Amino acid sequence: MNNETKNIHSKLLGISSSLKAPKGQTNKFGGYRYRSAEDILTAVKPLLTEWGCTLVITDEMVEVGSRVYVKANAVLADTEGEFSISVSGFAREAENKKGMDDAQITGSASSYARKYALNGLFAIDDTKDPDATNTHGKDSSRPVSSQIDF
Numbered sequence: 001m002n003n004e005t006k007n008i009h010s011k012l013l014g015i016s017s018s019l020k021a022p023k024g025q026t027n028k029f030g031g032y033r034y035r036s037a038e039d040i041l042t043a044v045k046p047l048l049t050e051w052g053c054t055l056v057i058t059d060e061m062v063e064v065g066s067r068v069y070v071k072a073n074a075v076l077a078d079t080e081g082e083f084s085i086s087v088s089g090f091a092r093e094a095e096n097k098k099g100m101d102d103a104q105i106t107g108s109a110s111s112y113a114r115k116y117a118l119n120g121l122f123a124i125d126d127t128k129d130p131d132a133t134n135t136h137g138k139d140s141s142r143p144v145s146s147q148i149d150f
Contacts, residue, residue, distance in 0.1 A: 008085060011051045011076075012076060012085055015044065015047045015122065016122045019047060019124070022039065035124075036115060040119075040124065058072070059113065071089075072089045072090075073088050073117065074087050088117055088120075089112075090113055091111075091116065094108075
């Protein structure tokens, strides 16, 4: 691995380890908190400047069988070299969604795909806040949920 390739990986490591993307949204129906692609982008932009990188996200439509997926490509590039790292995320368009026109359905799938591409690129996981898992000394007989709520 040459120095420039190592450099982009070192920069990604620095950005990923510094990135704090809180779950700034609340699902009104389920009552759970989640993060959107916009939440991640707001948190990562200052780090891109600090580490000398750019981030470009593009979408493309991919048809598999009779279903359409949005494929989001997130590319982190080193401004001091010619190397980059890319990750893709996919989300399937709903055939129909109550209250949404076709453009809104595609936009919703794009947002999901972009969020998952960013999660993959920056190693964003679903760690819980300590208070969310702390029983405060009470014995809890509830099983731990394996649901992921980005």
